[in-house]
Amino acid sequence: MRAVGDTLNTASVEFWFEFASTYSYLSAARIEDIATTAGVPVLWEPFLLGPIFAEQGWDDSPFNIYAAKGRYMWRDMERLCTKYCIPFTRPSRFPRNGLLAARIACLAKATSELWLPEFTRVVFQANLVFQANFAEDREIGDPAEIRSILDSLGQSGAQLVEQAQAPENKLRLREQSRRAKELGIFGAPSFVVGAELFWGNDRLEDALAWAGSRTGEARR
């Protein structure tokens, strides 16, 4: 018989994502179904890769800096989205600025808002899936766009966008990005299970299996 509170002893997976990361979109679309099947709780952890890339001397996405790698990534995304049955259209601009979306995600996380996963998926889709009702793929860096997404989720878009830009919330995102670096994260998506770091959408299943095999051990 399972005692009440058993799930507290299940190792969880921290899902570290960045809105400008195409491979993060794949994991955001896939993680809930797979984690639910595996019985592993997921913690959604927004952060910014920009400061980490800057320390490596990059002022742009490595997919823009290294042309062959970039060409490959777009074709790889097409194939993977077909394989996973996930909609995808190459955006007209890459990378888009995910700062405001990440701040909204931090605000949701800090206030335990249940709409964080859905908000995350909708922002990725706005950036990476051509919407029939829009003339172009959407500019997720635009506050009006983020407000509209929040409103469509039944939230108070205008109010949340304002709160997200308050000093204490800006600090939350800086703290997240600092913690990401401390955890050894150098790309997105990344998954953290206890002391183990897994990098890339390709490691999602391995990270969940690792967490599953640690169920019953104390959480870190």
Add this chain to the structure above:
Amino acid sequence: MRAVGDTLNTASVEFWFEFASTYSYLSAARIEDIATTAGVPVLWEPFLLGPIFAEQGWDDSPFNIYAAKGRYMWRDMERLCTKYCIPFTRPSRFPRNGLLAARIACLAKATSELWLPEFTRVVFQANLVFQANFAEDREIGDPAEIRSILDSLGQSGAQLVEQAQAPENKLRLREQSRRAKELGIFGAPSFVVGAELFWGNDRLEDALAWAGSRTGEARR
């Protein structure tokens, strides 16, 4: 009823590997079993990443240049080797010089030598698996080491090492590396099926599935 020569219509997978690439070791160890099961022929394609990395401004392995990525890679290799039941010991020096081994592999390829896959696996193991009968992990850049490996495979080590360093064979490896670049290859291992490029040991299964689904079409 299958006609004689049907296998000529099976799409093959080109397996592009570099001896200094740790993830190439994983694919070299795994590819034959999986490809045999899938009924897909494998073409072993040695090349050098050095010139491609140099064009990106790197004079060392990115795993040495980017410390967080390097720390991650060694832990990832440990976990993956455990998962695949492949022996692994972190080498005392990384990367080792794979130039001579790549030249030997080119010579084997040019002369249709059937020992190319086995030679490749043994060289990777010499570099990445601690041998109980050696005081240290082995220096695959050393001609004596390569000679000894060839001799252990029943080949004439001294003769092959000499032939491998003849001008026409040096040219073969340069030509391989030029072709790799032309194919859009920017890392190792890479897999090429017709016009499709797959990067990384994580894409081995996808590349074989792609080739399998094209069986019966004309080979490129």
